[in-house]
Amino acid sequence: GAGVSQSPSNKVTEKGKDVELRCDPISGHTALYWYRQSLGQGLEFLIYFQGNSAPDKSGLPSDRFSAERTGGSVSTLTIQRTQQEDSAVYLCASSLRAAHEQFFGPGTRLTVL
Amino acid sequence: GQNIDQPTEMTATEGAIVQINCTYQTSGFNGLFWYQQHAGEAPTFLSYNVLDGLEEKGRFSSFLSRSKGYSYLLLKELQMKDSASYLCAAPSGGSYIPTFGRGTSLIVHP
Numbered sequence: 182g183a184g185v186s187q188s189p190s191n192k193v194t195e196k197g198k199d200v201e202l203r204c205d206p207i208s209g210h211t212a213l214y215w216y217r218q219s220l221g222q223g224l225e226f227l228i229y230f231q232g233n234s235a236p237d238k239s240g241l242p243s244d245r246f247s248a249e250r251t252g253g254s255v256s257t258l259t260i261q262r263t264q265q266e267d268s269a270v271y272l273c274a275s276s277l278r279a280a281h282e283q284f285f286g287p288g289t290r291l292t293v294l
Numbered sequence: 295g296q297n298i299d300q301p302t303e304m305t306a307t308e309g310a311i312v313q314i315n316c317t318y319q320t321s322g323f324n325g326l327f328w329y330q331q332h333a334g335e336a337p338t339f340l341s342y343n344v345l346d347g348l349e350e351k352g353r354f355s356s357f358l359s360r361s362k363g364y365s366y367l368l369l370k371e372l373q374m375k376d377s378a379s380y381l382c383a384a385p386s387g388g389s390y391i392p393t394f395g396r397g398t399s400l401i402v403h404p
Binding site: 212214222223226229237272279280281282283284286287288 | 381
């Protein structure tokens with residue numbers, strides 16, 4: 182693919198519902214990152230994958246957040262029992278390997294009502 | 295973890311030069327990144343510095359001093375389209391995961 186893609190682009194959900202966000206990285210990129218960005222804020226690191234394993238999950242805000250990556254490619258970020266404070270833009274990025282230039286997807290704007 | 299510090303906002307005039315500074319913690323340094331983010335869009339890569347000195351890429355240059363934990367992004371011949379947030383990012387503690395600063399919002403006016 183030409184770049185990193187994410188779906189959905191927008192998601193509006195009710196408090197307490199579960200949501201699943203998807204990221205398709207650039208083919209061949211071994212490193213994949215999830216961030217979230219609240220309005221006017223910087224990027225908050227959530228989780229990093231190297232291949233299918235996640236050596237660093239330190240940024241996940243709570244146990245309601247989980248992520249997986251399969252086939253060294255697609256990744257899904259799942260948020261269970263969403264809360265209003267989860268509202269943000271969730272960005273996915275991939276890089277050829279760690280410590281390389283990151284290519285970001287367009288993001289998923291999550292709104293929890 | 296890493297502590298990135300950069301100014302919140304800067305303004306400049308079209309055609310001018312602007313320098314955006316960034317300081318970071320030096321322990322376990324693994325390079326420093328600059329990204330540009332236009333409002334409502336995803337960040338895009340500008341530069342990556344690992345060694346001291348200035349690297350020039352067209353109108354944009356990035357400088358690094360590892361001993362001082364200091365970097366700057368220099369934008370020359372400013373254009374209106376350069377109005378954006380500029381994010382400084384660096385890993386720390388031997389990690390390869392960059393911590394992003396809050397970004398410097400640059401406003402270019404005519």
